[in-house]
Amino acid sequence: MLKQLKVGKKISESGLVSSTQKAVHPRLESYVHKHLQSTWSQPLHFPTREAFTRLERLDVISEGRPLILDSGCGTGESTRRLAEIYPDHLVIGIDRSIKRLAKSGVTSDVFHFENLILLRAELATFWRLLLNKGISPQKHFLFYPNPWPKPGHLSKRWHGHPVFPQLLALGCEIEMRCNWEVYAQEFALAAGIAGNADIKVVKITPVKSVSPFERKYLERGQPLFSVLVPESLSQAFRRSWLSNH
Secondary structure (H helix, E strand, C coil), X not given: CCCCCCCCCCCCCCCCCCCCCCCCCCCHHHHHHHHHCCCCCCCCCHHHHXXXXXXXXXXXXXXXXXXXXXXXXXXXXXXXXXXXXXXXXXXXXXXXXXXXXXXXXXXXCXXXXXXXXXXXXXXXXXXXXXXXXXCCCCXXXXXXXXXXXXXXXXHHCHHHCCCHXXXXXXXXXXXXXXXXXXXXXXXXXXXXXXXXXXXXXXXXXXXXXXXXXXXXXXXXXXXXXXXXXXXXXXXXXXXXXXXXX
């Protein structure tokens, strides 16, 4: 059931992103070009390094199964759904909140069951660790990331963040879904600039929700958007990035 809304607030409006920014941020392109010309070298998040080491000790990534990432998985519901859809893959859901992961029964930094792993980690560090280890997933899902809606938040959005080139350099197909069209347009533009390609924003109406956020938005009849970055683009970017960094 949906939570009771404040008096006077329409159910279709609840959960919609509210921002004074109504179009692609005017500084997005300069941010992307700046990050493409440098390598982000902020120190790695130590607890994430420890969690990654425990993940390596499980020795499941080396088993040869194709790898799928579910970044910002929240409670892990979307990760479980993906593990059902892709039973021959290893699906890793990553979230920094142990409170959210605990809703799936996770009580430690690494939870492993069949073809599913839930991991407590900081995403920017986790992605860089994968890249440093030469690990390239097959698919990477970013379902409903924090939109950081204020114009001054651009550097916190993944496409405006200095880790964005390293995210692309993982060399896999990426699908990002959100309920703020501006965020989708920016993500598509940033990926297009990096890969010298025309990336489209697609309006979607999934038959079955893949995450709690998606279920909520579908129930409320809100528009949803998807950006798909093809593996060919990411692989080409990966080769170029690794040869120059």
